[in-house]
Amino acid sequence: MSNRYLLDSNVILDYLLQRSFSDSIKLYGQCLENDISILVSSAQLHTIEYVFLKQVKLDAPTQIETAKLAFKAFLNEVTIVKTPALIEQNHPLALRDMEDYLIEISAEAADVTIVTRDAGFLRLSKRCILTEQVLLNLEAEKTSQASNKVTFLDLKTPHIVLRAELEAAFDRTLNSGWYIQGNELKQFEKEFADYCEAEYCVGVGNGLDALHLILRAYGIGKGDEVIVPSNTYIATWLAASYADATPIPVEPDLNTYNIDPALIEAAITPRTKAIIAVHLYGQPADMDAINAIAIKYNLKVIEDAAQAHGARYKGKRVGTLGDAAGFSFYPGKNLGAIGDGGAVTTNDADLAQKIRVLGNYGSQIKYHNEVKGYNSRLDELQAAFMREKLQKLDEWNGRRKLIAADYLRQMSGSNLVLPFVPEWADPVWHLFVVRSQQHDVLQKQLGEAGIGTMIHYPIPPHLQPAYAELNYKQGDFPIAEVIHQQVLSLPIGPHLGADSTAAVISAIQSSAAILRKVY
Ligand SMILES: Cc1ncc(COP(=O)(O)O)c(C=O)c1O
Numbered sequence: 001m002s003n004r005y006l007l008d009s010n011v012i013l014d015y016l017l018q019r020s021f022s023d024s025i026k027l028y029g030q031c032l033e034n035d036i037s038i039l040v041s042s043a044q045l046h047t048i049e050y051v052f053l054k055q056v057k058l059d060a061p062t063q064i065e066t067a068k069l070a071f072k073a074f075l076n077e078v079t080i081v082k083t084p085a086l087i088e089q090n091h092p093l094a095l096r097d098m099e100d101y102l103i104e105i106s107a108e109a110a111d112v113t114i115v116t117r118d119a120g121f122l123r124l125s126k127r128c129i130l131t132e133q134v135l136l137n138l139e140a141e142k143t144s145q146a147s148n149k150v151t152f153l154d155l156k157t158p159h160i161v162l163r164a165e166l167e168a169a170f171d172r173t174l175n176s177g178w179y180i181q182g183n184e185l186k187q188f189e190k191e192f193a194d195y196c197e198a199e200y201c202v203g204v205g206n207g208l209d210a211l212h213l214i215l216r217a218y219g220i221g222k223g224d225e226v227i228v229p230s231n232t233y234i235a236t237w238l239a240a241s242y243a244d245a246t247p248i249p250v251e252p253d254l255n256t257y258n259i260d261p262a263l264i265e266a267a268i269t270p271r272t273k274a275i276i277a278v279h280l281y282g283q284p285a286d287m288d289a290i291n292a293i294a295i296k297y298n299l300k301v302i303e304d305a306a307q308a309h310g311a312r313y314k315g316k317r318v319g320t321l322g323d324a325a326g327f328s329f330y331p332g333k334n335l336g337a338i339g340d341g342g343a344v345t346t347n348d349a350d351l352a353q354k355i356r357v358l359g360n361y362g363s364q365i366k367y368h369n370e371v372k373g374y375n376s377r378l379d380e381l382q383a384a385f386m387r388e389k390l391q392k393l394d395e396w397n398g399r400r401k402l403i404a405a406d407y408l409r410q411m412s413g414s415n416l417v418l419p420f421v422p423e424w425a426d427p428v429w430h431l432f433v434v435r436s437q438q439h440d441v442l443q444k445q446l447g448e449a450g451i452g453t454m455i456h457y458p459i460p461p462h463l464q465p466a467y468a469e470l471n472y473k474q475g476d477f478p479i480a481e482v483i484h485q486q487v488l489s490l491p492i493g494p495h496l497g498a499d500s501t502a503a504v505i506s507a508i509q510s511s512a513a514i515l516r517k518v519y
Pocket residue numbers: 206207208209232233235236278304306307327328329330340341342
């Protein structure tokens with residue numbers, strides 16, 4: 001059952017005028033009651049207002065002021081979606097009734113079903129359903145067992161919720177006539193720097209580029225070594241490889257899954273130039289300990305903050321805890337673009353400027369190239385979208401935290417190893433990762449219960465064919481290997497409803513009991 005419907009004008013007018021079509025009135029009420037969004041196309045508004053007020057004037061002229069207030073209240077109850085500009089004049093619906101056609105294409109753009117009681121509209125439409133049918137479906141859903149399918153990642157809802165803002169951002173950008181390195185990017189960089197409590201932000205093409213460009217800007221390259229966690233997404237290692245340096249893996253702490261500072265010194269050689277600390281799964285790494293080692297050996301500290309937008313370490317935001325930080329705006333991240341994107345944050349003016357130049361073909365002044373640079377810039381359109389999404393980041397991270405707290409509380413009696421949060425960490429729960437010696441059995445059982453899960457990550461970088469040249473073998477980084485063999489990520493996200501989290505908890509409670517305890 002959908003949680004959004006676009007209502008035809010006749011259905012809305014039945015409700016507003018309390019006409020004798022009781023199904024329309026019932027449906028409108030049920031939408032409000034069950035948190036089902038009522039969508040209205042901008043093309044309908046004029047007709048609805050005109051017919052409504054005209055009828056009130058005829059039937060009860062003294063009530064006209066009350067009716068105007070009722071219309072305002074109605075506008076607050078519904079979500080208005082825009083009507084696409086591209087029309088097909090010879091479409092059968094357009095030939096029959098232009099308003100119905102505009103409703104149809106608005107619903108198509110919003111990817112939503114139209115509810116009508118007009119049989120003619122129903123016949124020619126690809127997405128109409130009759131009022132009485134929706135009521136029957138709602139009833140059937142109430143009486144049947146609620147479906148407990150929980151997808152691992154819901155990328156669509158955050159964008160549906162922000163549709164109006166994202167459309168406005170699109171129009172702003174389109175109308176600006178400036179699509180690379182324009183005002184939207186400038187504003188986003190300022191707003192994201194402020195958010196991270198950093199002095200500078202430079203938008204780049206993606207998270208991997210962010211890390212790579214930082215290394216390049218520091219002059220790290222051939223013959224140099226960069227310390228990276230053995231337990232991370234391969235992009236952290238690739239950044240070092242892109243810079244022609246060698247990634248030197250250091251094992252994680254088995255509790256936090258982040259690089260273990262106590263093991264870093266043993267990996268330092270005269271060639272070591274930097275440490276990349278990853279805030280894995282949204283939990284900050286132990287940056288004070290890492291910075292202390294870096295000071296002792298004169299190393300750069302780079303945060304891989306791809307999974308941790310908004311997390312705090314001892315009260316400070318990630319993104320300012322080392323010399324520079326790389327962020328990814330891959331769509332599934334806590335702050336994601338509608339495509340690829342990335343950024344570097346730093347308090348180092350010189351570094352920020354170098355990265356800006358490196359990402360723009362090595363050029364500050366058009367057609368003057370100081371160095372051999374790259375083309376790695378954050379698109380104007382993505383920057384415009386993310387300005388809107390950034391305003392929601394704290395609220396959405398807050399919802400992740402509530403879900404994580406619920407999971408931690410309700411799964412505490414299970415045989416699973418639950419995430420551990422040190423007292424200095426304020427994580428943003430990019431992922432909620434549990435551990436089991438039988439993570440594949442658990443994944444299968446949860447799958448049978450309709451719960452989507454993922455493994456982050458199934459093969460550690462040192463055992464990937466891509467790094468065969470480093471000649472690592474099974475057993476070289478046993479902690480990372482154990483983690484990769486045991487982890488399972490449960491669904492978490494800002495729009496995961498209470499029904500879904502309850503379904504995850506109940507599926508875990510019935511599955512985990514039969515699994516062996518992890519030591
Ligand atoms: C830890 C980590 N580092 C770096 C990256 C690279 O980011 P991107 O995919 O934007 O290049 C990612 C994400 O994919 C990541 O999870």
